[in-house]
Amino acid sequence: MVFRLASAAIVAACLLGPASAAEFEKNIMTGGPQGTYIQIGRDVAALGKSCGLTLNVQQSAGSLENFVGVRNRKNTQFGIVQSDVLEYLKTFEANDPEVQQAVRGVRIMFPLYNEEIHVLARADIKDMKDLDGKKVAVGVKDSGTFLTSSLILDILQVKTGERVAINPDTALPKLLAGEIDAFFYVAGAPAALFKNNPIDGAKFHLLPITEAPLLATYTASRIDAGTYAFQKEPVDLIAVKAVMMTYDYDVKRNAYQRESCKAVSEFSSLILNNLEKLQATGHPKWKDVDLTVLPPGWQVGVCVKAGMALDYKPACKAPEAATRQPDGNEEYLDLLKQRLKKQ
Structure with a gap:
């Protein structure tokens, strides 16, 4: 019964379509008003705001709605999902065409915390x-x-x-x-x-x-x-x-996909380069984040990898990232890149 309820919730309901680049919108699906997801989303949005990037933090019922949102909801590039939901979907994907359709194109952005x-x-x-x-x-x-x-x-x-x-x-x-x-x-x-x-x-x-x-x-x-x-x-x-999910946008398809991919790359770069700031000023759970602990069986998005590249040039630079001296994080980033290459 649980499987059928979940399957019905994740069946694709609409197609990703074009949007106006002049008023491009970015959203992250989180959770209830007193939950941890919404606070994590607000921390990421605040990080974006410091660079002139607007990210709307959307309340939701939680993981299943967030997964569906990343796949189907317009202008929704990010969603936070529980790893047991991902494991559940992966378990049934091979033998269920509806689940196969629902998960198609959904990718890992970053693993977060327990x-x-x-x-x-x-x-x-x-x-x-x-x-x-x-x-x-x-x-x-x-x-x-x-x-x-x-x-x-x-x-x-x-x-x-x-x-x-x-x-x-x-x-x-x-x-x-x-x-x-x-x-x-x-x-x-x-x-x-x-x-x-x-x-x-x-x-x-x-x-x-x-x-x-x-x-x-x-x-x-x-x-x-x-x-x-x-x-x-x-x-x-x-x-x-908890895992941050995104979609594998195709930059050759249309302007919407290009802008969404750019947004994913920008926030990937921001989170990587400002993780210490998030750990110091954000929700206490940021201190438990290990970006190398990837859920098995799921691929990392190409737009995420683009933002992680050492030669990626973000549209803006946070003051901390611009002034910080080398602190040994190069080895950390290399480890993370090697881990992602295995996906």
Whole structure:
């Protein structure tokens, strides 16, 4: 059932077409207003603004909608997607023509950071198995949270009493009011939803997720004590990788494709040359970014590689990039280029 819902969500619905170069528009699909994706998108947009490049940060339901957006939504060159969504699509691509069509042309831009899988539950619910028979919010159907929660519950054979398809922003007040028993939220810690809302640690807690069958797909992780005010002890759980996706634009096709490719190259160059700035001033998750950890089976876009080239000349130069002295990053860039050549 999860596969069919996801397949329906990603079937191609429109063709990429031309746009006016004079008013060329660039967008990044992110997530909900309190999620990590939207903050990462705002950091990238701010970096572009410092060079005179406008990037519109679009809210969305999450990973599935973002993947579809990169493939089908006009003037949408970037989207942030969970790695388990990519693995899911790659698994079914070979035998499903609809999935083959949906993923055609979608490419990796950069791997980002690990996103922790939060399950906030009543205090009397001690582990994932205790979700049997409970009313659990699993995210809206176009979100990565929905796919992840559905996969986890199915892998663990947890038979919930009801799976409620609502987003985490809606689920939190329902949990606090006793209308549901728990909810899933895939987001890089610290997640603003949990930091900016009062939660009684005596009544609610994050569930540990340590079941061995999940480690074939997910990465073991930990949220340290005090990350959230209600959480006094560390919690061992699992995480997925957040990945920035783009499209493999053909510069020979039309003006829209040329301008979009140029935008991808520009932002690829900006992120590479200003990663230290993002780590110093952006969301804390930038500190965990490793641009060499590429998801298996996915290719890096040609426009991304163009922007990564050592001889690439961006349309503008950030002050930090223009004045910074050599600091040994040449070796880092060479390593990244070698890794990408293997794709």
